[in-house]
Amino acid sequence: MKKLIIIFIITGLTLIAAFLTPWLIKYPGLVNIQFAGYEIEMRFIVAFGLIVGLVFLFWLLVYFLRLPKKAITNFSSNRSRKSFARGLLALSEGKWKQAEKLLLTSTKNSPTPELGYMAAARAAIAQNKIELAFSYLDEAENNTDNPLTVDLTRCELLVKTDEDQKAMQLLKRILQSYPNNPRALHLMTQASQNTGQWQYLREILPKVAKLEIMSKDKVKQLTTHSIAQQLSFAQQEQDLQATWNSLSKNQKLEYDYIHAYAQTGLKLGMYQQVAKLTENTLVKNFSNDLLEIWARLDIDNNEKIKTAEKWLKKNPDNGVLLKTLGQFYLQNKLWGKAQTCLQKSLEINPTPATFKLMAQYFDAVGEPDNALEAYRQAATTSTQLLLVAKNET
Numbered sequence: 001m002k003k004l005i006i007i008f009i010i011t012g013l014t015l016i017a018a019f020l021t022p023w024l025i026k027y028p029g030l031v032n033i034q035f036a037g038y039e040i041e042m043r044f045i046v047a048f049g050l051i052v053g054l055v056f057l058f059w060l061l062v063y064f065l066r067l068p069k070k071a072i073t074n075f076s077s078n079r080s081r082k083s084f085a086r087g088l089l090a091l092s093e094g095k096w097k098q099a100e101k102l103l104l105t106s107t108k109n110s111p112t113p114e115l116g117y118m119a120a121a122r123a124a125i126a127q128n129k130i131e132l133a134f135s136y137l138d139e140a141e142n143n144t145d146n147p148l149t150v151d152l153t154r155c156e157l158l159v160k161t162d163e164d165q166k167a168m169q170l171l172k173r174i175l176q177s178y179p180n181n182p183r184a185l186h187l188m189t190q191a192s193q194n195t196g197q198w199q200y201l202r203e204i205l206p207k208v209a210k211l212e213i214m215s216k217d218k219v220k221q222l223t224t225h226s227i228a229q230q231l232s233f234a235q236q237e238q239d240l241q242a243t244w245n246s247l248s249k250n251q252k253l254e255y256d257y258i259h260a261y262a263q264t265g266l267k268l269g270m271y272q273q274v275a276k277l278t279e280n281t282l283v284k285n286f287s288n289d290l291l292e293i294w295a296r297l298d299i300d301n302n303e304k305i306k307t308a309e310k311w312l313k314k315n316p317d318n319g320v321l322l323k324t325l326g327q328f329y330l331q332n333k334l335w336g337k338a339q340t341c342l343q344k345s346l347e348i349n350p351t352p353a354t355f356k357l358m359a360q361y362f363d364a365v366g367e368p369d370n371a372l373e374a375y376r377q378a379a380t381t382s383t384q385l386l387l388v389a390k391n392e393t
Contacts, residue, residue: 231260319349
């Protein structure tokens with residue numbers, strides 16, 4: 001910009017001189033100077049030329065006087081640039097100590113010392129010099145008019161050093177002023193994951209997707225994970241229900257979300273809500289895992305039996321359903337039906353839990369020898385399963 005202004009001034013003066021010169025030649029005029037008893041008389045054009053010449057000589061004198069200082073400054077700047085370049089190379093090669101030294105050297109007489117300080121902070125973090133790294137960032141902030149880049153680097157280092165809460169506080173302030181800053185949004189996704197602030201993560205992910213900061217698959221994965229975490233680790237009934245209500249119609253049909261809601265709802269005592277959801281789901285898509293959650297709900301046992309009997313008509317060879325229904329029959333002292341279901345379940349899938357239920361049946365009907373044998377079978381089956389698990393590992 002400065003060079004452009006000088007060019008305009010020179011061009012303007014040249015045009016003025018070209019316009020005035022013919023007129024001055026035709027009407028030269030005289031300049032009379034009297035000083036200390038002396039009198040000097042000359043044409044105006046000559047006087048004007050002398051003035052211009054004197055100004056040029058003065059400028060030339062100033063230029064040559066400033067030349068050594070300018071040369072020294074240029075030399076220092078070039079040295080700083082070379083130190084900065086070598087420091088970045090050392091940083092990329094993992095030579096942290098060398099990089100830190102070179103980058104600090106580059107800040108002297110540099111037009112952008114904040115860049116050297118920020119890079120030095122990264123090298124210090126790599127050496128676990130936490131306090132020193134943040135002191136470099138303070139120096140960088142003192143040497144720049146725009147602290148955004150420094151603050152973003154500070155946030156990045158806070159995340160790397162597990163200071164995610166501090167990082168989130170600073171990132172929230174940054175996003176208030178720069179709501180679409182890609183780096184701030186990316187760092188916020190990391191910090192919110194590390195701190196378990198899943199709701200906040202869900203709120204910023206649409207913007208992350210819109211700005212294409214992450215791939216669509218990655219955004220979808222993070223969205224699924226955050227919802228699952230909210231559903232799985234809700235501490236209160238209202239929190240779990242609020243998360244569930246925030247889901248779309250299609251999301252409420254996804255099995256992973258249904259399972260997480262049911263499992264947490266069971267722990268929180270939301271028996272009626274979980275029963276309604278799991279029963280509606282099991283009618284459409286039968287799942288043994290969801291069945292076992294439903295079986296543990298503290299709801300009327302007679303209603304459980306009626307519901308399970310309906311499911312058994314559609315799934316007559318499901319060992320888990322037979323075992324579950326047999327357990328309900330035992331609880332209601334329907335011995336014959338219990339024995340039938342449990343026996344068929346053992347034929348399909350002999351598990352320790354089913355053998356134990358069969359042993360309870362034999363105890364209830366007064367057959368201690370059969371009960372003892374059933375308990376022995378339960379222990380044997382458990383041992384066999386343990387051996388299989390060890391062999392697989």
